[in-house]
Amino acid sequence: MWYVLKQIAKTGIKTERLPEPAAEMVVAARLHEDILRTLGRALTIRQVDAGSCNGCELEIHALGNPYYNIEGAGIKFVASPRHADMLLVTGPVSKHMAIALRRTYDATPDPKLVVAVGDCGCTGGIFGESYATLGGVGSVIPVDVAVPGCPPSPTALLQGILAAISTAAPRSEPSLSSSAQPLPETPIERTHRIPLETPRDGTI
Amino acid sequence: MNVSPLGIAAATLPSPIPAQRCPVSSGQLLTACRLAWEQGGQLVALWASDDRDRDRGFCLRVLLRDSDGLTLLEHTLPDEGARYPDLSLIFPVANRMQRAAFDLVGVQCDAEDQRPWTWQAAWPIDCFPLRRDFEPSPKWEAGEEDYAFVKVAGDGVHEIPVGPVHAGIIEPGHFRFQVVGEKVLRLEQRLGYVHKGIEKRFETLNIEDGYRLAGRVSGDSTVAYAWAYAQALESISSLDVPARASWLRALCLERERIANHLGDLGYLGNDGGFAFGLAQFSRLKEQVLRLNRDVFGHRLLMDMVIPGGVAHDIEAAAVAAMRRQCFELRHEVRILRDIYDEHAGLQDRFRSCGQVSPELATKLALTGLAGRASGIAHDLRCDFFCPPYDTLGVRKAAQSDGDVAARVAVRFDEVLESLRLIETLAEAMPESEIIVPLPEVPTYAVGLGYVEGWRGPVLIALESGPGASIRRCHPHDPSWLNWPVLEHAVIGNIVPDFPLINKSFNLSYSGHDL
Ligand code: SF4
Numbered sequence: 001m002w003y004v005l006k007q008i009a010k011t012g013i014k015t016e017r018l019p020e021p022a023a024e025m026v027v028a029a030r031l032h033e034d035i036l037r038t039l040g041r042a043l044t045i046r047q048v049d050a051g052s053c054n055g056c057e058l059e060i061h062a063l064g065n066p067y068y069n070i071e072g073a074g075i076k077f078v079a080s081p082r083h084a085d086m087l088l089v090t091g092p093v094s095k096h097m098a099i100a101l102r103r104t105y106d107a108t109p110d111p112k113l114v115v116a117v118g119d120c121g122c123t124g125g126i127f128g129e130s131y132a133t134l135g136g137v138g139s140v141i142p143v144d145v146a147v148p149g150c151p152p153s154p155t156a157l158l159q160g161i162l163a164a165i166s167t168a169a170p171r172s173e174p175s176l177s178s179s180a181q182p183l184p185e186t187p188i189e190r191t192h193r194i195p196l197e198t199p200r201d202g203t204i
Numbered sequence: 205m206n207v208s209p210l211g212i213a214a215a216t217l218p219s220p221i222p223a224q225r226c227p228v229s230s231g232q233l234l235t236a237c238r239l240a241w242e243q244g245g246q247l248v249a250l251w252a253s254d255d256r257d258r259d260r261g262f263c264l265r266v267l268l269r270d271s272d273g274l275t276l277l278e279h280t281l282p283d284e285g286a287r288y289p290d291l292s293l294i295f296p297v298a299n300r301m302q303r304a305a306f307d308l309v310g311v312q313c314d315a316e317d318q319r320p321w322t323w324q325a326a327w328p329i330d331c332f333p334l335r336r337d338f339e340p341s342p343k344w345e346a347g348e349e350d351y352a353f354v355k356v357a358g359d360g361v362h363e364i365p366v367g368p369v370h371a372g373i374i375e376p377g378h379f380r381f382q383v384v385g386e387k388v389l390r391l392e393q394r395l396g397y398v399h400k401g402i403e404k405r406f407e408t409l410n411i412e413d414g415y416r417l418a419g420r421v422s423g424d425s426t427v428a429y430a431w432a433y434a435q436a437l438e439s440i441s442s443l444d445v446p447a448r449a450s451w452l453r454a455l456c457l458e459r460e461r462i463a464n465h466l467g468d469l470g471y472l473g474n475d476g477g478f479a480f481g482l483a484q485f486s487r488l489k490e491q492v493l494r495l496n497r498d499v500f501g502h503r504l505l506m507d508m509v510i511p512g513g514v515a516h517d518i519e520a521a522a523v524a525a526m527r528r529q530c531f532e533l534r535h536e537v538r539i540l541r542d543i544y545d546e547h548a549g550l551q552d553r554f555r556s557c558g559q560v561s562p563e564l565a566t567k568l569a570l571t572g573l574a575g576r577a578s579g580i581a582h583d584l585r586c587d588f589f590c591p592p593y594d595t596l597g598v599r600k601a602a603q604s605d606g607d608v609a610a611r612v613a614v615r616f617d618e619v620l621e622s623l624r625l626i627e628t629l630a631e632a633m634p635e636s637e638i639i640v641p642l643p644e645v646p647t648y649a650v651g652l653g654y655v656e657g658w659r660g661p662v663l664i665a666l667e668s669g670p671g672a673s674i675r676r677c678h679p680h681d682p683s684w685l686n687w688p689v690l691e692h693a694v695i696g697n698i699v700p701d702f703p704l705i706n707k708s709f710n711l712s713y714s715g716h717d718l
Contacts, residue, residue, distance in 0.1 A: 049374070053420040054712065054713070055423020056423070057374070066486065066490075077372075094397065096399055097398065099346060104369055127405060132399050132401035132404075153503065
C-alpha cells in the first residue's frame with residue numbers, strides 16, 4: 001500500500017485544460033439551448049463501434065487517461081444506450097452492424113446527440129462504400145457533429161464532444177436556440193483511390 | 205518442411221523468411237498437412253482465390269509453418285462443384301477459415317460444419333464477394349441471419365447471449381455462454397460484425413498504395429501490417445530496403461508493442477479491480493503516443509512504413525528523446541511491476557484464471573504473446589533472422605502457466621525487452637537513405653510478408669495483377685488462431701472473470717472479420 005501511495009503522490013496531477021469546442025465540426029444543430037445546458041453539466045456517452053479498424057477506439061480510450069481525464073469534466077461512458085445522452089460512433093458502418101446501430105439509436109432516450117468519429121465515421125473513409133459497408137454513420141442515423149481524422153486525436157475528440165453539448169452556437173448561423181434543423185446530406189464519396197490528402201493525425 | 209518424400213515439387217516463394225510454394229493434389233494436401241502436424245508444424249492461414257479468368261479454376265492456399273520456415277500448399281479446384289478435404293481434422297483451427305473461404309469465394313470443403321462464418325445476411329448467400337464476376341446490387345438489404353449455436357441441455361443450464369454491442373469501448377462481436385450457476389460450461393463466439401470487405405477493397409487499389417489499407421486492417425497493429433505489406437511487395441519486386449529504413453521500421457514496431465502492452469497492463473489491472481493500474485499505465489502509454497506524434501507525426505504511427513522504406517527520417521534530437529523516454533519508462537514499469545506482483549487481490553484474480561495448458565495450446569495452434577504465455581516459444585524476431593533483428597539478439601519471453609498472470613508477465617517482459625531494443629537501435633542508427641523507389645512489379649507474382657506484431661505474427665499474402673494492380677491480397681491476423689482458444693480458456697471459470705480473460709488475450713475483431 002505504501003508503494004501505491006508513494007507512486008500516486010509522485011505522479012501528481014497530470015490533467016490538462018479542456019480544449020475549446022470546435023464549431024466547425026457541427027453538422028446539425030438539433031437541440032434547444034436549455035436542454036444543452038442541462039446535458040452540458042453531466043453527459044453520458046455510449047460508444048458504438050459500427051465497423052472501425054479499432055484505431056479510433058484507441059483514441060477514445062485515451063480520453064480516460066489522466067491527461068484528458070474526461071470523467072473529471074463530468075463526461076462518463078456508460079454501458080447501455082438507455083443511460084446515454086450521446087452516441088459516439090466510429091467506423092464505416094458495416095452492413096453487419098447497421099441493424100445493431102439503428103437499434104442502439106432507437107434505444108437511446110430523446111433528446112440525444114450523435115457524434116460521428118473518424119474519417120470512416122464521417123464518410124466511410126478508406127473503406128468507402130461497398131457490398132459490406134454503408135459508408136459514414138450519417139447513412140444510418142442522424143449525425144450532429146462529425147470529427148474527422150484517422151484517427152482523430154483525443155483533443156479533436158474532446159473538441160467534437162464539447163461542440164455537440166456547447167451552448168455556444170456555431171459562430172455562423174444556425175444558432176442552437178433555433179428549432180430543429182434538418183440534417184444536411186452527409187457527403188459520401190465513393191472512393192476508388194485512397195484519398196491521399198487525409199490529414200495526418202486528425203489535424204484540424 | 206521437406207516435401208520431396210511426398211513426391212511434391214517445391215519452388216521458392218518470395219518472402220522475408222525462407223518459404224516454398226508447392227502445387228498439391230487433394231491427397232497430397234492431406235498428407236502434407238498430416239506430416240507437418242507430426243513434425244511439430246502448424247497451420248498459419250487458409251484462404252482461396254478465384255483464378256477462373258486465367259483458366260485455373262479456384263485456388264485453395266494453405267500456409268504451414270515449422271522451424272524451417274513457411275510452406276504454401278496450393279490446391280487447384282477446377283470448378284465450384286469440386287471439394288477439398290477437411291483440414292480441421294488435423295488442425296482444428298482450420299474450421300473457421302474453411303467456412304470463411306466458402307462465404308467469400310464459394311470453394312467447398314468436405315467438413316461436417318457447413319455453417320457460414322463471415323457471412324451474416326448482408327448479401328445473398330449464393331453470391332461470393334471475392335469472385336471476379338461478383339456484382340454487388342444496391343437492392344441488397346442487410347438482413348438478419350439465424351445462426352445455429354450449439355445448445356447445451358441439462359439441469360440448471362442456461363444461456364447468456366452477449367453483444368454484438370458490448371458494455372465497454374470495445375469492438376463488436378457476439379458471445380454465447382452456456383452456464384450453470386456462475387460457472388461457464390461452454391462459450392461460443394460469433395464474429396464477422398465488422399466485416400468491411402477489405403480484401404475486395406484491396407483489389408481496387410494500386411499495388412503501391414495498398415500499404416495504407418493494410419495499415420488499417422487492425423488499427424492497433426498498423427506498423428506490423430504496413431511492414432508485412434511492404435515486405436510482401438518488396439519480396440515480389442526483389443527489392444532490398446536501405447539499412448536505416450529497416451531500423452526505423454523496427455523502432456516503430458517496438459514502440460507499437462510498448463504502447464499496446466502498456467495499455468493492456470492498465471486495463472488488466474482495472475479488470476482485476478485495481479483502478480490505480482489503469483491510471484498509471486494509461487499515463488505511460490499516453491507519453492509514448494505523444495512522443496510518437498512529436499517524432500513521427502502520428503500518435504499510432506500510421507503510414508510510417510511504406511513500400512521501399514519509411515515515410516520520415518528522424519533527427520538526432522528525436523533519437524535522444526526516445527532514449528530518455530526508454531530510461532524513464534523502464535524505471536516506472538519496474539516499480540509498477542513490483543506493485544502488481546505484490547498486490548494480493550490482483551494476483552488472486554490473475555493466477556489460474558483462464559488457463560491454457562501447453563498441450564492445449566499446441567493442439568489449437570495458439571500463437572503470439574498468448575502462445576509465449578503457454579510455453580509455445582515462437583517469436584519471429586528470434587526464430588528467423590530478418591534485418592535489423594538479426595543483429596539485436598532479441599530475448600524471447602517465455603512463461604508456461606498459461607493463465608492471466610502468465611499473459612501479464614509476458615507483457616511486462618516484452619515491454620522491458622522492447623525498451624532495450626529501442627535503446628540498442630537508437631545507439632547505432634546506420635546512416636543511409638530511408639527510401640528507394642520501387643522497381644516495376646512483375647505480374648501474377650505471389651509474395652509473403654510476415655512480421656511479429658505485438659499480438660503475434662501478422663501475415664500478408666499478396667498477388668500482383670497486370671499494370672501494378674493488386675490481384676489478391678489476404679491479410680491474416682494472429683487472432684484467427686487465438687479466438688478459438690479463448691473459447692477453451694474460459695471453460696470452468698466464472699462468468700465475471702470473462703472480461704479479464706478476454707482482455708488478457710486482447711484479440712482483434714477488425715483484423716479477423718476483414
Ligand atoms: S478513421 Fe482511421 S482509425 Fe478510425 S476507423 Fe477509420 S481507418 Fe481506423
